[in-house]
Amino acid sequence: MGILTAILVILLVLNVFFAGVTVFLERRDTSATWAWLLVLTFVPILGFIIYLIFGRKLSKKKIFDWKGQEKIGIKESTANQIELIRQNEFPFSDPNVQHYRDLVYLLLVNDGAILTQDNEVQVYVDGHEKFEALMKDIEAATDHIHIIYYIFHSDELGKKMIHLLEKKAKEGVNVKVIYDAMGSRTTKKSFFRELEKSGGIVRPFFPSKLPLINFRLNYRNHRKLAIIDGKVGYIGGFNIGDEYLGLSKKFGYWRDTHLRIHGKAVYAMQTRYIMDWNSAAPNHKIDYKARYFPTFHGKGQTSMQIVSSGPDSEWQQIKNGYIKMINSAKRSIYLQTPYFIPDASLFEALKIASLSGIDVRIMIPNKPDHPFVYRATTSYAGELMETGAKFFIYDNGFIHAKMLVIDGEIASVGTANMDFRSFRLNFEVNAFIYEKALAAKLEDIFLEDILKSYQLTPELYSERSLWIKFKEAVSRLLAPIL
Incomplete structure (x- = not known):
């Protein structure tokens, strides 16, 4: 030898x-x-x-730092709601919320997700409309603008956004921006230089400490939040970039779901942002000051909880919320997700629902942006179709929406995909919605999207080539780490 x-x-x-x-x-x-x-x-x-x-997990020190913030920012303020629900004395303003009190309680205990009942919500499914509304709110800001996006491109939309933020910073508005180091890897730090010169502060989330290697690359802040003056908040699937306006030749029209919220739910979004900011900018930490939580009265009637999860979480809060919602279904389960790679518990919940006669419909894209992930998705789809569930392929561009609607009564919209990565590795945030009218509206949006889709039938699925079957097998095997 x-x-x-x-x-x-x-x-x-x-x-x-x-x-x-x-x-x-x-x-x-x-x-x-x-x-x-x-x-x-x-x-x-x-x-x-x-x-x-x-593949490496987060350090215990990093998790401890987040947990310390969580106790200060969230847990103490939820104790009252938990106790009132335990004693059946919580003043639910909507009977529909009381009907789902177990879900409310689960998310309170798991995540400290306060239930707020005065929210006014607008739904955006088109990037042009969403960014027009967001920029209008930013233009009207008088105290602070807090933004976090997984992707912040330096293209035309990115430049338009950054110039507006520069303008507001020069006016004396407190501007803070977080972008994910992995998601925004093609955006140079110099892109934000003028904003910082104007008085804004910009920080990447989990940047590499080494020139070429990032050992925390697997952990990504996938959240998309914008909070303006502590009264208006945006949450959903749109990132900042031209493709989200449908300007990508590869994807074409970009179909997503985003919410604009005016009401006390913004307090929870603000708390989430402060925790992320203090992690990304330890030298510029934010205290929980009154300016960030102004006293105001929301004019809406939508009850909701803002739920976040990540590798620092003790429980997989968003996934647990999904399972609880699915198990509560009596009539229908409508799901939109760009990636469908559920773990065993979530997959079994969907199987049981479908086998119980629940109308399970899942919508996925026609144009994969990650080939291995897409083949894992079609593999799970094939198996779930055996139970009677229906899959629809969105054929009017690329669908990136993360939306779950149960019985037209409750819903969840946010950043979490239906996959291992979102539940275990990414930092995510979702709104859990308890107003029937809004849930019914989201259900109608799903049904409208079906008209722009074709059904993936068992017969059509069986016609896939041997090569596709091989890619599905490999992708399914590696699904837990994709």
Whole structure:
């Protein structure tokens, strides 16, 4: 045996040993463990490097820092609501909310998600309309503008947004921007320089501490929030970039769902933002000052909870909320998601619902932006169709909406996709909505989208090629780590 061969054998043995020890020492889902072991075994050395970048869990110190903020910003203020619900004394303003008190209680206990009942909500499904409304609210800001987006491109829409923020900063408005280091990796820091010169503060979330390698690359802040003067908030799926206006040749029309909220739910969005800001900008921390939580009275009637989750969470709050909603269904479950890669618990909940005669309809894109993820999606679709669930392929561009509507009575809209990444690795935020009128409106939007879709029938699915079947098998196997 030559020296080179011996060195390679030693490296391979060490790779398997240290990889196995590392994977098993880090407590995680069994399916994810096996997926990583396959990568580490069949892609030696390189696989271990990939694991170091994409597979390692957050440090306990980082999680502790977030938990400390959570206790200050959220948990203490929810104790009263929890106790009132326990004693059946909570003053529900809407009978529909009381009907779903178990879901409200679950999200209160799991996430400290305060229930607010005075919200006025507008729904946007078109990027032009959403950004026109957002920029109008930014233009009217008098005290502060807090923005966080997973993607903040430096294209025409990005420039338009940044110039408006520069203008407001020069007027003396407090402007803060967070962008995700991975999602906005093509945007140079110099793009934000003029905003910072104008008085704004900009910070990336989880930037790399090394020139070429980011060992926290796998953890992404996927949240999209905008809070203006503590009274108006935006939450949903649109990022900042020209493609979200339908200007991409690859995707064409971009179909998403975003909410504009005026009401006390903005307090919860503000709290979430402050926690993220204090993590991204430890040298410019924000206190929970009255200016960020102004006294005002919302004029709406929509009851909702703002729920966030991430790798720092003790529970997978958004996923648990989804499962609770699905299990409560009596008539219909309508879901829109660009990626459908549910874990076992969520998948079983959907199967049971479908087998129980519930009308389960799921809408996914026709144009994949991540090929492996898309093939994992079609694999799960094929299996769920066996239970009677219906899948629809949106054929009028690219659908990026993350929306779940149950019985036309309750709904969830936000940033979380129906996949492993959103539930375990990404930092996400969703609005859980309890007003029948708004849920019915979202259901109508889903039904309108069906008219722009075609059904993926079992017969059509069975016609896929052997190559597609192979890609589905591989993608399904690696689904927990995609």
